Amino acid sequence: MSTQEHTVTYIHRDDIGARMGMWLFLFTELLLFGGMFILYSIYRFTYPDVFHLAAKELNTIIGAFNTAILLTSSLTMALSIAAIQRNQKSLSIFLQFITIVLALGFMVNKYFEWGAKFSHGIYPGSDVLLSKPAGEIIFFGLYYVMTGLHGIHVIIGIVLIAIMMRFTSKGIIKSDSYVKLETIGLYWHLVDIIWIFLFPLFYLIT
Amino acid sequence: MNETITVPTNGKHPSYLDYQGKHKGFLGWILSTDHKRIGILYLISILSFFLVGVTFGFLIRLELIAPGRTIVDPQTYNAFFTLHGVIMVFLFLIPAVPAIFGNFFLPILIGARDVSFPRLNLLSWYLYIIGGLLAILSIIAPGGAADTGWTFYIPYSVRTGTNVIYALFAAFVLGFSSILTGINFVTTVHRLRAPGMTWFKTPLSVWSIYSTAWVQVLVTPIIGITLLLVIIERTFNVGLFDPALGGDPVLFQHLFWIYSHPAVYIMILPAMGIVSEIIPVFARRTIFGYKFIALSSVAIAFFGSLVWAHHMFTAGMSDTGQFIFSLLTMIVSIPSAIKVFNWTATLYKGSIDLAPPLLYVLAFIFQFSIGGLTGVMLGVLSLDIMVHDTSFVVAHFHYVMFGGAGFGIFAALHYWLPKMFGRMYNIKVAKNTFWLVFIGFNLLYFPMFIMGWLGMPRRYYDYLPEFHIYHLLSTIGSWILILGILIMFSNFIAALIRGKKVNEKNIWGGETLEWTIETPPIHENFLEIPTVHDAPYEYKQNETDIRQFQEVK
Amino acid sequence: MEKKQEKYLDNSHSYGNYILVWLALMALTAVTVAVAGINLGGLTVATALIIASVKAYLVLTIFMHLKSESKIFRVFVAVALIFLLVSFILLFSDYSFIVRN
Numbered sequence: 105m106s107t108q109e110h111t112v113t114y115i116h117r118d119d120i121g122a123r124m125g126m127w128l129f130l131f132t133e134l135l136l137f138g139g140m141f142i143l144y145s146i147y148r149f150t151y152p153d154v155f156h157l158a159a160k161e162l163n164t165i166i167g168a169f170n171t172a173i174l175l176t177s178s179l180t181m182a183l184s185i186a187a188i189q190r191n192q193k194s195l196s197i198f199l200q201f202i203t204i205v206l207a208l209g210f211m212v213n214k215y216f217e218w219g220a221k222f223s224h225g226i227y228p229g230s231d232v233l234l235s236k237p238a239g240e241i242i243f244f245g246l247y248y249v250m251t252g253l254h255g256i257h258v259i260i261g262i263v264l265i266a267i268m269m270r271f272t273s274k275g276i277i278k279s280d281s282y283v284k285l286e287t288i289g290l291y292w293h294l295v296d297i298i299w300i301f302l303f304p305l306f307y308l309i310t
Numbered sequence: 311m312n313e314t315i316t317v318p319t320n321g322k323h324p325s326y327l328d329y330q331g332k333h334k335g336f337l338g339w340i341l342s343t344d345h346k347r348i349g350i351l352y353l354i355s356i357l358s359f360f361l362v363g364v365t366f367g368f369l370i371r372l373e374l375i376a377p378g379r380t381i382v383d384p385q386t387y388n389a390f391f392t393l394h395g396v397i398m399v400f401l402f403l404i405p406a407v408p409a410i411f412g413n414f415f416l417p418i419l420i421g422a423r424d425v426s427f428p429r430l431n432l433l434s435w436y437l438y439i440i441g442g443l444l445a446i447l448s449i450i451a452p453g454g455a456a457d458t459g460w461t462f463y464i465p466y467s468v469r470t471g472t473n474v475i476y477a478l479f480a481a482f483v484l485g486f487s488s489i490l491t492g493i494n495f496v497t498t499v500h501r502l503r504a505p506g507m508t509w510f511k512t513p514l515s516v517w518s519i520y521s522t523a524w525v526q527v528l529v530t531p532i533i534g535i536t537l538l539l540v541i542i543e544r545t546f547n548v549g550l551f552d553p554a555l556g557g558d559p560v561l562f563q564h565l566f567w568i569y570s571h572p573a574v575y576i577m578i579l580p581a582m583g584i585v586s587e588i589i590p591v592f593a594r595r596t597i598f599g600y601k602f603i604a605l606s607s608v609a610i611a612f613f614g615s616l617v618w619a620h621h622m623f624t625a626g627m628s629d630t631g632q633f634i635f636s637l638l639t640m641i642v643s644i645p646s647a648i649k650v651f652n653w654t655a656t657l658y659k660g661s662i663d664l665a666p667p668l669l670y671v672l673a674f675i676f677q678f679s680i681g682g683l684t685g686v687m688l689g690v691l692s693l694d695i696m697v698h699d700t701s702f703v704v705a706h707f708h709y710v711m712f713g714g715a716g717f718g719i720f721a722a723l724h725y726w727l728p729k730m731f732g733r734m735y736n737i738k739v740a741k742n743t744f745w746l747v748f749i750g751f752n753l754l755y756f757p758m759f760i761m762g763w764l765g766m767p768r769r770y771y772d773y774l775p776e777f778h779i780y781h782l783l784s785t786i787g788s789w790i791l792i793l794g795i796l797i798m799f800s801n802f803i804a805a806l807i808r809g810k811k812v813n814e815k816n817i818w819g820g821e822t823l824e825w826t827i828e829t830p831p832i833h834e835n836f837l838e839i840p841t842v843h844d845a846p847y848e849y850k851q852n853e854t855d856i857r858q859f860q861e862v863k
Numbered sequence: 864m865e866k867k868q869e870k871y872l873d874n875s876h877s878y879g880n881y882i883l884v885w886l887a888l889m890a891l892t893a894v895t896v897a898v899a900g901i902n903l904g905g906l907t908v909a910t911a912l913i914i915a916s917v918k919a920y921l922v923l924t925i926f927m928h929l930k931s932e933s934k935i936f937r938v939f940v941a942v943a944l945i946f947l948l949v950s951f952i953l954l955f956s957d958y959s960f961i962v963r964n
Contacts, residue, residue: 186877
């Protein structure tokens, strides 16, 4: 009897499973922010007038501009996947790059927004804020936490897309194997969807 | 992802314990993505934390043996019950069945080689360890252990100077561990079932673990964000829950319990799955009402997510809210009752073998029924107003969580450890120890029903002399119980070191896939992925006893 | 292999389709901002949320390919959204009826 070994290769590639896993992860993100939307809605119900007034402090133009930036970045992300499906590697990398640029633009706007507020003394724990009516303290508490957490997710997205750019250029992501890019794309679209709801609820309730 | 497995043609396949992969020795364990090794890593860490939690329980009961100070001051006592709760809930009950037995057996039960995301699985365990270390840090760091109770209610959790942030962060990290496990299991059950295994041919423990996994995915993020917000509020004085800043403490309670109530179903559902696995084997009968039990798992997961505010009936809710949640609480008891009826019907006129797994399962049914019925009592508004925050509640949840889920874990250990390690424990010792554990448990917790009814508050350091007798009985019960647990664990450890080796594939006569493979399993689980034809638990009435294991006299 | 590539060249994954959806999203954003200037009382919030939901629906079905995935994905999303919705409703069933002094 031969004592030689033979090699059996068990190939485990499951693109549908990979996407399914990412969708489930997106649900956890949805509920993470959902918890905060729950907070927002109850407090808005409790302090309707104060919220209405406090929202005037926010700059609708920058908010709308940021919304447009993020929506466009979703477009470029979706296009980058379409590109790699068609084996257009350079185009895909370029579109991923544009997505990152747009995301950085979003963060820069956010930096200026927050900076403006800080210079007016409106930041968590500040004396200016703590002397305001209770509903206003809550409004800005929610504003900073929700947009801050969202911003962290944007930064994480930038890092992940940069990694995908590298994978694409190295051929790890290619026209017949691109589920990594798809899953990161899904994550990015969710970041966009969260902002789609954040924008009207904070900026447009005036 | 490609995996190349070398299969020797001389027929000797190493077990997963001996398998030499990319890494050798110790690294081969802590870097392993094999679901079975990860299950063992969880087994060791979870049971270790369980013993720490037991120690805190022991200390609580020791302090309460008599009125006035016994061993510690009130501040330390508060830390004891906080840590007991945090450890038992987040480090023991929530992970235990899914992370130990789900990880080890879920792929085998559905005829797969591993879970969908093996590396994520290992990450889950790393997060568990980090969470555990953070919990330990919260005890030893300057500032003193958290004293808020495991429920971290506002405003005290924002005001107290103790190590609340470490404890909150530990729970946050452990939540992520739980979420990743949930994501893995949902995907695995959808994608990796063996050919022929339709949904209604999967074992009932798979239904339980699957339903639990959905709850883990959907509700854990809510506690995650809530605890994170408390950390942020403590650190930056933001103004989210703190009433001094316009916040609403009751809103914190809502968000806390939106997770923590479904969390108790995360704890009990998998244990119920274990019960559904064990009863057919030791009654040698097809499970009664397979579809009802399977769908009741889904129903419990669904309705259990809608009843959270029954923890808050005295917190200042509206009458309408109280009414709605009381009604929903009544409804959620129905699927659990369905399970109990079906289990009992399976046992009826079965060929009963009182092996250790079944003993713990019978205790489960008895204790879960008591806990469940008292839960329905607590769902009645007029009754809850009287007994909320008394020992009655403490007794109720220990009967379901410990008497139910905990005993389910003990049953699973007695059922599956021989398969996992290929070693048999001493059955006589196991049977005798069961009685110690059972009697100790009931002596520990039943008096709490009575004294709670008579007005003894929970979490109190001191009490009136009229409650002394109940506390005394309870503490003595705790000693008997702990003795039993220690002997049980010693029995297991002795088995692993020098227990009789088990080579038979099927020592109990089970009819699910894990009993068709090697003991202990080989690294790849199956030489060939099976094609499934029959539903599980298909016992025939006149089948001769196929068990090959002879009981030690 | 050819068949697979054909599938991805159908309408829902074409460049043009994505750009059309993007234009719709931008238009809806403009509408939201415009409507916010008009005071419709309680309806303002409702309108804003409805428009946001339409935008989210477009992103979900086209950008995130929910439309072309197998049915189970849509069931998953429905389960998650229903859970969130029911939680909101139950919570408000309490808060809407609290009697304040």
